Amino acid sequence: MKTLQDLTKTSDDEAVGSTRRPTNPIRRFWSSAVGKKWVMAVSGLALLGFVLVHMVGNLKIFLGAVHLDEYAEWLHTLGEPALPRTVVLWGMRLGLIAAFGLHIVAAAQLTRMNHKARPVRYQSRRDYVAANFASRTMRWTGVIIALFLLFHLADLSWGTTNPDFVRGNTYDNVIASFERVPVAILYILANIALAIHIFHGSWSMFQSLGWNNPRWNPIRRYFAVTFAAVIAVGNISMPLLVVTGVVGK
Amino acid sequence: MDLNLKVWRQAGPDAVGRFEIYPMHDVSEDMSFLELFDVLNEQLETRGEEPVAFDHDCREGICGSCAMMIDGRAHGPERGTATCQLHLRKLTDRETITVEPWRAAGFPIIKDLAVDRSALDRIVEAGGYITAPTGAARDANEILVAKQASDAAMDAAACIGCGACVAACPNGAGQLFTAAKYSHLSLLPQGQPERFTRVVSMVEEMERWFGSCTNHGECEAACPKEISVNFIAMLNRDYVKAQFKNPALSGQRH
Amino acid sequence: MAISLDAGIPSGSIERKWDDYKFSVKLVNPANKRKxxxxxxxxxxxxxxxxxxxxxxxxxxxxxxxxxxxxxxxxxxxxxxxxxxxxxxxxxxxxxxxxxxxxxxxxxxxxxxxxxxxxxxxxxxxxxxxxxxxxxxxxxxxxxxxxxxxxxxxxxxxxxxxxxxxxxxxxxxxxxxxxxxxxxxxxxxxxxxxxxxxxxxxxxxxxxxxxxxxxxxxxxxxxxxxxxxxxxxxxxxxxxxxxxxxxxxxxxxxxxxxxxxxxxxxIHPTCIPASDDFQSKLTLMSESLRNDGRIWVPTTPNDVRSPDQIPESERDYYLERRYPAFGNLVPRDVASRAAKREVDSGHGVGPIQNGVYLDFGSAVDRLGREVIEERYGNLFQMYERITGEDPYKKPMRIYPAVHxxxxxxxxxxxxxxxxxxxxxxxxxxxxxxxxxxxxxxxxxxxxxxxxxxxxxxxxxxxxxxLGTEPVPIDDPVFRDAEANVDAQVHRLLSVKGTKTVDHFHRELGKIMWDHCGMARSAESLDEALTSIPALRDEFWSDVRVLGENESFNQSLERAGRVADFLEFGELLVRDARHREESCGGHFRVEHQTEEGEALRNDDDFAYVGAWEWTGEGNTPELHKESLTFDNVALAQRSYK
Incomplete structure (x- = not known):
């Protein structure tokens, strides 16, 4: 029979998180769950910014082909003439890739840690009070968004899933893609997942970063709701209006 | 009232457990939930069956010993109430009440509903104190503490160390306990000299035992003292700040 | 055994004793402390x-x-x-x-x-x-x-x-x-x-x-x-x-x-009364409640009307009546005994008539609900949680409990x-x-x-x-003590009787409370001195402790503790029996003033009564440490 001392002793293998911490300050910070959550919050903040800017830019679709294509071209020339064409764009792309990468790796590692933290699950049904659908499905909405992202790149950046794809004809490519009913539905569902993910993430971010002041705390929820709603409405309006024929060639 | 108690029985740490259903007849609504278990245990013992093991002591909601998952909620459905203060009149709508032990890697089961929560002590030992050896203190009124700061520290210090936050957290995280212990000390002027070493050692010890906080808020909802998740934000912020603090400069004002 | 009860109080004026003591006491130097x-x-x-x-x-x-x-x-x-x-x-x-x-x-x-x-x-x-x-x-x-x-x-x-x-x-x-x-x-x-x-x-x-x-x-x-x-x-x-x-x-x-x-x-006067036989413990409500609450009972015995049906003229604010100077703020022992008197004479309130009202009605009228909420909100909440009654609407019921x-x-x-x-x-x-x-x-x-x-x-x-090692734990004195502990544990497990540990504990508690509680008499104490040993004998022949020693066995834990209470309770009663005076928490009905207050006997009982164990079944031996009062004059307490 185990004694209590045995029960409370943990070796490295049994421990939920790291027991021996690296000395390198960056690795040590990364070894901590609080550190990883901070990384998730910061990368999440960057991704939120991207999602917002991406949406605002793309909404030019409603102004017509000229405006959207002009905007797409501007992105490529950003930084000229100080920098060569697409350098700034690539810089942003690399930043985004890094943010995605860190966000996903941290999430995966934390998920593993959390599974370890409760190796035997509750044997009766849980009755959640505060945890909402969004917070409990983060890893699923996250996976959906990641898979959708791959499709989205293949669809509108590389053109591999879009038979009518012509590089540079941004407006036509988007319309051609969204006119296909299954694709439009996919975009709509993915953006609902994105909005749900953002709803929890953009509130949770404040907690993980420790931005907390009782006077301002109620604002955090409003911010999350508003942000998620704006992204949902903006992003969904595009495939919806195209597939229903309101917007087209 | 009549009800069925569906209770997790497990003979020891490594034994295989299972639910047992015990019909309870004519129990009074004025009974507390633990008194219901007292009655059950007397009946079991009279029948020659081993009573259900469960931790309890003060029975007034302050010692933090009692710990039951009642119908899927840590400490049961009444907000801000420990198991010992839950009364059956709040459960009259139920025919069967399911009770199981708190489950977390950091809380190994000892027997039936009793779990070992020593990991919480380890977190305090790691840094949940102010170094103030007996006798060295200056006059109490020489340290001015703004009422609001003192009240906030007290809000955090109200933690009874029951572990409901860990039990309720979908991730089995110990963040609310750690944050409460940490914030209590770090909101006070007396706690400042050790503030940034404290946060690192407490967080690192916490993570040996418990999962990570993903801000569900279940902990706050389950906490019998309704301790706010705002303290978690403070813990997180100070942990990050600590990475950039040069302790040698902590004597400087600015 | 000759035991001299020398308290070893340092000489000198009372203000200097502790300082002088600290100077004269032997010190262990820092390096030696770890030995x-x-x-x-x-x-x-x-x-x-x-x-x-x-x-x-x-x-x-x-x-x-x-x-x-x-x-x-x-x-x-x-x-x-x-x-x-x-x-x-x-x-x-x-x-x-x-x-x-x-x-x-x-x-x-x-x-x-x-x-x-x-x-x-x-x-x-x-x-x-x-x-x-x-x-x-x-x-x-x-x-x-x-x-x-x-x-x-x-x-x-x-x-x-x-x-x-x-x-x-x-x-x-x-x-x-x-x-x-x-x-x-x-x-x-x-x-x-x-x-x-x-x-x-x-x-x-x-x-x-x-x-x-x-x-x-x-x-x-x-x-x-x-x-x-x-x-x-x-x-x-x-x-x-x-x-x-x-x-x-x-x-x-x-x-x-x-x-x-x-x-x-x-005995603390403001606890929530027991609601039934299954009650496992009593909960204290802070003494501070007596600052604003008024304590009363119905003037007619066995009055079962709900409190709001009882008019002002039929309420007896007995503390205010009997102790006009201190009123509801008399010390704990006085308030407790007064409540007992009311309940014993049939004036008790609540479903089993075992409490008195602590009423905040007039305080709410005078100060407003907000002030009362700020002062006592958490206590009211606790009361509501335990009793299911809202003290803003219905007076609290309280009764004294051992504290x-x-x-x-x-x-x-x-x-x-x-x-x-x-x-x-x-x-x-x-x-x-x-x-x-x-x-x-x-x-x-x-x-x-x-x-x-x-x-x-x-x-x-x-x-x-300094320089001595602790006695090694394989020394016979440790071995004997371990065997002693083992023997008691196994004795408890081997009775295999029919009644639970809690049954005996509850019975003992009843004897103690009824015969040696808030008011004690020679008669009641003598009765307890026969019923406790009888209960103890019954315990050792009929207690049922299930399970084994080698696991988490809470009944076994409790059994050992109750076995000790069954011995200790007798000593408590014996001490109460021998102390022929009333003082503080010890109230002997034979020794009270005409107004029913505690009456001390400083001539014969100004001492500490310290009892020596003389073996199972033997009467313990009393040793006395006499108390002298050089700095405080002895006086009768009065709260009229």
Whole structure:
């Protein structure tokens, strides 16, 4: 029979998180769950910014082909003439890739840690009070968004899933893609997942970063709701209006 | 009232457990939930069956010993109430009440509903104190503490160390306990000299035992003292700040 | 056995005694301290503060607690506050006044020198606790706030909301936790002391049982410190935690330590009355409620109308009627006895007529609901949670309950029992409160003993032992004690009777409460002296303890404790029987004034009654330490 001392002793293998911490300050910070959550919050903040800017830019679709294509071209020339064409764009792309990468790796590692933290699950049904659908499905909405992202790149950046794809004809490519009913539905569902993910993430971010002041705390929820709603409405309006024929060639 | 108690029985740490259903007849609504278990245990013992093991002591909601998952909620459905203060009149709508032990890697089961929560002590030992050896203190009124700061520290210090936050957290995280212990000390002027070493050692010890906080808020909802998740934000912020603090400069004002 | 009860009180004026003592006591130099191992049993305010302080000084400390965490000890449940003679309110407080109030409040049955020292170090306690981060209530300017408590005319009580005990215990526990991490304290949780080991007249260790594995193990040290709390649970229903017990003290008593004044038990007037037979414990409502609440009962006996149906003219505000000067704020013992009188004469209220009303109706009318909510909101909430009744709408029902025990193991000025090397702190000793404890003084005493007194006095015992090793745990004295513990455990398991442990505990509690509760008579006590041994015999022939020793067996734990209560209860009654006077928490109906107040007999009973165990079945032997009062004049208490 185990004694209590045995029960409370943990070796490295049994421990939920790291027991021996690296000395390198960056690795040590990364070894901590609080550190990883901070990384998730910061990368999440960057991704939120991207999602917002991406949406605002793309909404030019409603102004017509000229405006959207002009905007797409501007992105490529950003930084000229100080920098060569697409350098700034690539810089942003690399930043985004890094943010995605860190966000996903941290999430995966934390998920593993959390599974370890409760190796035997509750044997009766849980009755959640505060945890909402969004917070409990983060890893699923996250996976959906990641898979959708791959499709989205293949669809509108590389053109591999879009038979009518012509590089540079941004407006036509988007319309051609969204006119296909299954694709439009996919975009709509993915953006609902994105909005749900953002709803929890953009509130949770404040907690993980420790931005907390009782006077301002109620604002955090409003911010999350508003942000998620704006992204949902903006992003969904595009495939919806195209597939229903309101917007087209 | 009549009800069925569906209770997790497990003979020891490594034994295989299972639910047992015990019909309870004519129990009074004025009974507390633990008194219901007292009655059950007397009946079991009279029948020659081993009573259900469960931790309890003060029975007034302050010692933090009692710990039951009642119908899927840590400490049961009444907000801000420990198991010992839950009364059956709040459960009259139920025919069967399911009770199981708190489950977390950091809380190994000892027997039936009793779990070992020593990991919480380890977190305090790691840094949940102010170094103030007996006798060295200056006059109490020489340290001015703004009422609001003192009240906030007290809000955090109200933690009874029951572990409901860990039990309720979908991730089995110990963040609310750690944050409460940490914030209590770090909101006070007396706690400042050790503030940034404290946060690192407490967080690192916490993570040996418990999962990570993903801000569900279940902990706050389950906490019998309704301790706010705002303290978690403070813990997180100070942990990050600590990475950039040069302790040698902590004597400087600015 | 010839036992001389020399308290070893230093000579000199009372103001100088403690300082002179500290100068004259033998010291252990810092390098030598680590050669001494001290065993501390119990992790409440006294135990945790003592263990932490001794470890800070450099001693090696072994801490045993039967809780899963040291922080769960029952000190945590103290609500009201802690007294200290800081005079921060400039209202005329002083060490002298705290000393005087405590001796008077204790009905002149405490040792003057101990009480004076307590008042002196009270000041240091607050400093120490604030330095540790105890979040005492503050004024807006940042200074400490105070409130007043029963039995005092000054505001000297420091408090942290209604959770002062919790906050003070956390302070001591955190200091202890730090020493655990530093390796100076070896912490053994879920470990219950079951025997004291004495060799050549010196306490040299304890035998304890691990509550999860059942393993019996010896711990050896140069000194043993018991801080194991009070024995209120001998009454079964009390405000004590369920696990609070007399076992450690009682087993030490059976190894030679004297048990002093066990009949001094404090009954707290404002508890929530029991609602039925299954009730497992009673919950205290803070004394502060009596500041605004008015206590009454219906004038007609057996009046079952709901309170709002009873007109003003048919309500008897009996405290205001009988004690016009103090009214609802008479001391605890007086208020308790008055409530008992009303209930006994058929005026009780509630479903089983076992309470009196504490009514906030007029306070709400006068001050408004908001003010009442701010003052007592959390207490009202607690009451509502337990009873299901809303005290804003319906008066609270309250009734007295056993709360604190002033008696305990006899100790001298050094807090050492008559067994050299055995120290007893906090509620477990008998020392500072005489026959009645004032509100907010228990926390003060526990911390005074642990932080300041023991660390100074223990050197007197340890210094001469320098160079000696603790008795090895394979010594026959340890082997014998282990066998003794084993034997009792197996004896309990082998009875295999028909009745549960709780059944016997409840029966014992009934005897104690009915015959030795708030009012005691020679007749009732004599009856208890026959019924307790009978119940004890029944216990040993008919108790049913299921399961085995080698697992987490809570019935077995309780069985051992109840077995000790069954012996201890008899001693308590015997002490009450012999003390032919009424004082503080001990009220003998034969000894009362014409108005029904306690009547002391200073000529014959101004002494500490310390009982010696003389073996099973034998009558214990009484030893007396006479009390002299050089600094406080003896007087009859009056609250008219």
């Amino acid at each position: 001494f191992n001290v065993i501390v049993v119990g992790s409440g305010l006294a135990g945790a503060s003592a263990a932490a302080t001794l470890a800070e000084l450099g001693y090696r400390v072994t801490m045993l607690t039967f809780h899963d965490s040291p922080r769960r000890a029952h000190s945590i449940a103290a609500q009201g506050g802690i007294n200290a003679a800081k005079n921060y309110q400039n209202d005329g407080d002083s060490v002298q006044r705290l000393f005087y109030d405590t001796v008077k409040g204790g009905d002149y049955r405490a040792r003057e020198a101990n009480v004076y020292r307590l008042a002196q170090v009270s000041v240091n306690i607050i400093d120490q606790c604030v330095a540790q981060g105890v979040p005492f209530a503050r004024e807006y300017g940042g200074l400490l706030d105070n409130r007043s408590f029963g039995g005092a005319q000054v505001s000297r009580t420091f408090y942290a909301r209604g959770q002062t005990g919790q906050q003070l215990l956390l302070g001591a526990y955190q200091a202890l936790a730090r020493q655990v991490r530093l390796g100076n304290v070896e912490l053994h949780n879920r470990t219950e002391m079951l025997d004291l080991v004495v060799k050549d007249g010196l306490a040299c260790g304890v035998v304890a049982r691990h509550l999860v594995t059942g393993a019996v193990r010896s711990f050896s040290g140069h000194a043993v410190v018991l801080a194991t709390g009070g024995y209120g649970n001998v009454f079964f229903l009390s405000t004590n935690a369920k696990a609070s017990n007399v076992t450690a003290a009682w087993r030490a008593h059976k190894r030679g330590a004297l048990m002093a004044n066990p009949c001094y038990t404090q 604190y025990t002033m008696g305990g193991l006899w100790v001298d000025y050094n807090l050492m029992s008559n067994v050299p090397g055995l120290y007893v702190l906090g509620e477990a000793n008998f020392s500072d409160h005489g026959a009645n404890r004032l509100g907010a003084s228990a926390l003060m005493q526990g911390l005074a003993d642990g932080y300041f007194v023991l660390p100074a006095t223990i050197g007197a015992h340890l210094a001469p032992l």
